[in-house]
Amino acid sequence: MGSGHSHASTGHSEPTAEAIAARRKANRILAAVLVPLTLLTLAGMAMLWPSGSKEGISLASPYSAAPGVTFDTGKIQSVVEESCMQGSTAAGPSPDATGQPAPESSECMFAFTQPDQGGSPVKVVINPEVAKSHGVRPGDQIRYLNLSNAQGAAASQGSPAYIFVDFVRTLPIVMLALLYALVVIAVARWRGLRALLGLVGAYFVLASFMLPALVEGKPPLLLALVGSTVIMIGVLYFAHGFSARTSTALLGTMFGLGITALLAAWATDAANLAGVGSHDATTLINTSANISISGVILCGLIISGLGVLNDVTITQSSAVWELYELAPGTSARKLFSSAMRIGRDHIASTVYTIAFAYAGAALPILIIVMLYNRPLGDTLTSAELSEEVIRTLVGSVGLVLAIPVTTLIAVLVVKATGIRTAGAPVGADGTAPVNPDDVGDTGALAAAVASTRSRRAALEDAAPDEAESGASPGAPETRRGRRADRG
Missing domain, CATH: 2.40.50 (OB fold (Dihydrolipoamide Acetyltransferase, E2P))
Incomplete structure (x- = not known):
């Protein structure tokens, strides 16, 4: 049975007019949700855009030299x-x-x-x-x-x-950057190049919009939500193209951002995160009365989880589409369950990723705190580590909740955009679709996919001989064909 997004051989039937109409309807539904959100985000960005004035800021650069120096x-x-x-x-x-x-x-x-x-x-x-x-x-x-x-x-x-x-350090950093770009482009090709260009755009939004706005004292929660949403819209569509998959991932990402922002706002206030003990925070406090250290920390909690959140949502959206292409007849409930089995594995590995990434960044602080010989509870709730702990917890909750929401949206969209052919649940090439629920893990699923494709290719190679003998294509390999032979 064919699928509207299938990358299989040309033996699949063309989309019917009804399927094309259903696909367009689903895309219109996604656009009806995303277009107003995008316009609202851009309006918020215009309202929060910094003036660029540095009046009232007193910060002496350590790299400014005296006369003659x-x-x-x-x-x-x-x-x-x-x-x-x-x-x-x-x-x-x-x-x-x-x-x-x-x-x-x-x-x-x-x-x-x-x-x-x-x-x-x-x-x-x-x-x-x-x-x-x-x-x-x-x-x-x-x-x-x-x-x-x-x-x-x-x-x-x-x-x-x-x-x-x-x-x-110019030379080693440039060499590493070139190596990184070369590896990404060599493996991911044009999509990797677009992702790198999207990363440049994301840093432009961060440097030209979010950071100056924080210095001018703009509302940190609203600023973080608007800036992060703009970054995700640009990065997702630029790297992955305009498609229902990307739009689904974007909706899941926005949901995760909202949850992360609410938790970050509550945690920053409830845990009294004020940057106490940080030399950089002390410098900012003395730089301008408009800068809120708590607001800077709040923005940091939200921004730090963008990359992982983007990763899990686009992966879940793609997983739903791939599973559906393998078994277009799967019910929405079974499709959701199959995709969530992948999502649970992703959740487990991602939680480790976030925790160890922050632990590595805070390693000098961890060593100092360890040498103090303080109790574990006091250590994790201390001014030195509490921000890292809360960042890990807030980011993890947001991305974990984003996975089932993204999966649900993807299932609803893919069922609306899927292409079905009339008849029994036997493909146009004579092969039965693979049911993801009958496969225990992703390795077995891959083996089943390979087996199905090999069988399909063998049937296509045998089709000319069968046509000459008067048998229907695939007759020796199907129950209907065996009946025809016996008849």
Whole structure:
């Protein structure tokens, strides 16, 4: 039996006028729901769009230099450890990271660096933290602070003239980005390329709309919902195309976003998430009176789950369509049950994915908290970890509830858009459809699909011989054919 979305061989019958009309009706129903939601989202985006004004913001960039001070780059030629006094060009020991003069007997790491702009190598003092944790090696590209031309002559204060700032990581990051793009495009082809372009668009919305709006004090919950919805509309349709599958996944994603937003708003207030103990939060608080740290955390809780939410909804939507194509005669109840068996496996693996992703990001904090030897309950509810714990729980609840909702919407839509042929439940090629409920797992389902396709191909190859002998196509392989032979 044929299906309107089938990718099978040409032996399938063409869609009937009734099936095409049903498909168009279902698409109109989806459009009737999604078009107003999209227009409402765009209107909200226009209302919340930031003015771009930075009035009242007082934030000194750590990379802004005083007159005569520059940030230079260079390549390390050699590394030595000497007395910290060797780092000064005048009498007096060099200051350490705390600004206090280092003991005369202390050792410091220095890197003779060739400036990229040319000239003689300079002696750059390496921060004690970098020297202990990672160190520097000849060949490393670094960025350093050049105080040699500063007003007041840094040398007269007994300070080093060149101070390490950071490593230059442009080359490895660009290489990894190119490798990532190459792998994605090689495996996913045009769809992978579209997904990468969609990711660029998503970051544009985040950087040009959401972040400036948070700085200006826009409502964080509404801002997160509008921005996230715009991102999902663009990413889903751009990467997967305009189809009923994508529209179904988008509806499920919007439902998951709504649940996540409500839970995040409640949890942020109930758990008093105020960013206490975070250096970045303290910096933002002192930057502008319009910035709400709780609002920033609320937006973060919603945005952090977008990728996984998109993953589960588009997967469930596609799973329903693929299962239906294998067995177009399956009832809606059985189709929902089969798709939910896939969804439950996805739920289990996704929960682990979210938890371990956040644990990896918070690993330094986990180590510090572990060294405090605090009770487990106090540790998980502490200011350092509570935000990560709540982010995991809120995101997981939203995506878990999105799976059955997306599956239900997909089943309703696919049953309305499916193409049925008249007659018994035997395909036009003489093969019986596969019932997903008769298959225990996805591996067996794949084997059944392969078996059905092989049988269908064999029947097509045998069709010319059967036609010459006067037998109906597929007669030796079907019960009706055996009856014809006996007759």
